[in-house]
Amino acid sequence: xxxxxxxxxxxxxxxxxxxxxxxxxxxxxxxxxxxxxxxxxxxxxxxxxxxxxxxxxxxxxxxxxxxxxxxxxxxxxxxxxxxxxxxxxxxxxxxxxxxxxxxxxxxxxxxxxxxxxxxxxxxxxxxxxxxxxxxxxxxxxxxxxxxxxxxxxxxxxxxxxxxxxxxxxxxxxxxxxxxxxxxxxxxxxxxxxxx
Numbered sequence: 001x002x003x004x005x006x007x008x009x010x011x012x013x014x015x016x017x018x019x020x021x022x023x024x025x026x027x028x029x030x031x032x033x034x035x036x037x038x039x040x041x042x043x044x045x046x047x048x049x050x051x052x053x054x055x056x057x058x059x060x061x062x063x064x065x066x067x068x069x070x071x072x073x074x075x076x077x078x079x080x081x082x083x084x085x086x087x088x089x090x091x092x093x094x095x096x097x098x099x100x101x102x103x104x105x106x107x108x109x110x111x112x113x114x115x116x117x118x119x120x121x122x123x124x125x126x127x128x129x130x131x132x133x134x135x136x137x138x139x140x141x142x143x144x145x146x147x148x149x150x151x152x153x154x155x156x157x158x159x160x161x162x163x164x165x166x167x168x169x170x171x172x173x174x175x176x177x178x179x180x181x182x183x184x185x186x187x188x189x190x191x192x193x194x195x
Contacts, residue, residue, distance in 0.1 A: 006030055021050025028059070037063055054080055058090065065093055070100040088117055095143065104147035111140040111147075138167050145177070154181045 007030055013023040028043035044060040057080040064073035077094045084090065091110050098107035118137055145160035161178045165171065179195035182188075 019050055021047045025051060025056055032059065032063070037067055041067070048076070052079070054083055061090075062093070065097060070097045073097050074101065074103075085113075086117065088114065091117075099143060099147065102150065104151050108144050108147045111144045114140050134167055138164060141167070142174075149177070149181065154185060157181055 007027070010023050010027045010030070013020055014027065017023070024043045024047035028040045028047060031037075031040035031043060041060065041063050044056060044063065047056060048060060057076040061073050061075075061077035061080060064070070064076070074094070074097055077090065077097065081087065081090060081094055091114055095107050095110035095114065098104070098110065115137060118140075141160050141164040145157050145164060148154075148157035148160060158178055158181050161174050161181075164174050165178075168174070175194045179191045179193075182191035182194065
């Protein structure tokens with residue numbers, strides 16, 4: 001009932017002034033609450049023409065991402081991250097977005113930043129043994145290696161696949177990936193050792 005009253009009031013407001021960014025922003029948030037992503041995106045986009053703030057960029061970027069509109073997600077998420085460089089969850093989303101649209105150099109930059117943030121966290125809390133950090137670091141290293149592979153920088157790809165092996169020596173996929181790259185580089189004997 002409260003949402004309906006708010007919706008009605010905000011709709012009247014934008015009928016009077018269609019360029020009132022804050023009204024579109026509030027309307028988008030209500031549509032988001034009632035799970036109407038399409039209208040939420042529409043009103044966040046209208047709001048963005050008039051105003052910009054961290055929450056708007058964050059919410060719009062996440063909605064695009066959730067709806068697999070990765071190219072559109074990139075802009076608002078980048079704007080948000082510029083002011084929130086330590087937001088690990090959003091950095092992961094942005095990196096994944098870059099991977100999905102084949103912007104591998106940007107993905108590599110973000111994954112390297114995530115590794116640094118992970119390392120800093122471990123240095124602050126050395127007593128806390130956290131398997132999650134190892135899992136995250138494995139994922140970051142895997143995506144860096146795959147990005148270098150896609151960029152045809154095979155030496156760097158191998159470098160990061162080997163770092164990945166240091167965390168998990170028995171990772172079958174990593175061994176195969178290294179073997180395939182060495183094979184492409186005509187290092188057949190070395191390739192066989194990994195395969």
